[in-house]
Amino acid sequence: MKNLLNNSSTHASANSHTNNSKEWVFIFLLTFIGLFLFVKAGNWWVDILFDKNIKLLITKHKGDIIDLDMPKDIDFEETLYVNSINFPQADVLSHKQTGLIGYTLDFFMSLDSKFEVKQTQYFEFNIYSDDGFRLRIDNEVICEHIYNRPMQLSQCFKKLAQGTHHLQVDYYQGYGNLGLTAQYKLLNSDELYYIGENSDSIKFIPWL
């Protein structure tokens, strides 16, 4: 209280040495905030870190979907690009790296990619899907399960010649949980890669 009754003292000589430091602290704080905003609000890191190897066309269907081959009654469509076929099992469509996509039921997905095989070899493909799917390479059906099912594995094999190939995965979600992951490996290898991820044997060609 005594201080309230006293005159305010001036500390000009001391302050002149500390003035710059206060401004620098302020700027440092703002720089830190700026970095936070840059990381949180920008999508730039997604573009830099992840190649857009898979073109994804999502078709929202009007009404219920019974199987993969039923005619599409299109409500609306959306095209996205992702780096891999990795949509984890959940009640809403999300991609493992890019995050929420936001579809829940009655939609189709068509995934499209081109890739180069470095050497003619046998490959194994492991597709987990809920609900149905179809895997085609160079327009040939490799494996499929076209009806509803919980998240289950379909395994198929294909000899791929050296050179460029065209991969397509068709998928649909009816209702309930959903999910789609597609991986590949060399037949005699243990190392699994998501379709879209490059390996020693396959290199995907980015769309963008």
Add this chain to the structure above:
Amino acid sequence: MFLNRQVQHQMLSIGVLFIAFLTYYNGYENPDKLLWDENYHITSAYKYLNHIFFMEPHPPLGKLIIALGEWFAQLLFGINVEVNNAAIVNVEHIKDTPINFSFSGLRFFPVLFSVFSALIFFNIVCQLIKNHWIAFLFTFFYLFDNSLIVHSRSVMLESIQLFFILAAIYYFLLRLEKHNSAIHYFILGVIIGLAVAVKVNSLILLLLFPFLFFYPLFCRFLLNQKNKIEPLQKIKIFSLIKSLLNNGLALLVAIFMVVAISFYLHFFLGTELSENKYDASAEYISVIKNKQTRDLSNYWMMLKENLSYMSEYEKNVPRYKAYDKDENGSLAFAWPFAYKAISYRWDKEGELTQYLYLFANPLIWLFALLGFILSVVYLLAIVFFQLPIKDKKNLYLIAGFSCLYVSYMLVMFQIERVMYLYHYFIPLIFSMFLFFLVFKQIFLLNNKFNKRLLYLGLIILSIEIYYCYTVFKPLSYHQPISANEFERLQWFDYWDLKVVLN
């Protein structure tokens, strides 16, 4: 600089108005769909236009101003003249608007008031820190706050209320270092009365009176030219009490007069009965039926019933339900952290969704909260650690706005009914001013501060504020975004923003 200070100030004022026009006014008529409480306020406005009697949980001035905007729009531009009024005036709130209904008249005055609030805000900050360039940058706190923008661009009361609150604060600052007679307190009372006549929580402004009245005493008590303490005995207590009562009475009379006139206008216009009698007494109904609502002899009876209705209405408002995942309300202690954002509406546009969210600019709210916290720390340091006082006026204003902030929040903590994030707008403004005052305390009171570094810092801050505004802009202007883009806006899980899925 080659322009004198006055011209610089005028140019900056024009700049503030221009930016406010872009952020607040531009495209305000969209979306042309109802949001939040518009369904209540539009009904009230149309009741005024059709002279229908009704009672209201809020004082009438805000609704009268909204109705005035719609009246001008109908009269001058033929907007909404073909609307079926019966469908609107015979209900408590509409569920939807008629086809081709335009919101441009109804939202006009709330938006206009918010634009001019920016100008008052700028001038307040000029008064606080005495540097109009820095004040211009600090006005970004108002110009780019997403929550204030969303709420002000709608048929709501808060932007009109905030205009009068800012006007009261500005007048308070203009008079702070001057000799004030009863007429000055009367004028302050008129402005406060205008705010109270919009929403009752404006009564917090009553605290401006003691801070204005006791400032000269504070200065004398603290120190004088000869660095001596003026003995308390020299203060003429009776004279002080007499002046306090005179000036206090002038203020209260002014407030009462303004509120009374606004209610008289409400009675003046409410001359027809509808199906809803609002539990009015037989006497009141009889007065309406006999077209005697404009008769002053019935004024007190009608006022009493309206005030009673307001009180009963508040008691019946539900309480906050923490367990309800759809609850839009939030507790007062969470407001400084911008919780809880409210989804005013969303609309699907194919795979995209258009949202309108009451959502804060997180950077502005962070610095505002920091302003309050540092103010409290500063005041405690003065009292307990004998921190030297560099500027007594700055100390006084920090104490004043801190008192306003704390008092308002203490009142909010007592309220049992559910409250919403926009009830924090008033203390938010106080905390913004506290940040500016603390900034002045730290940097500007010493003449040896590094101007270049400081201005660089302020420009960086302004850019960051603007950047935050643009990031959350889609939620403020009903712009279409994907689920993925929406998910990226949820920087912290506690924000609890709800995405609309396909």
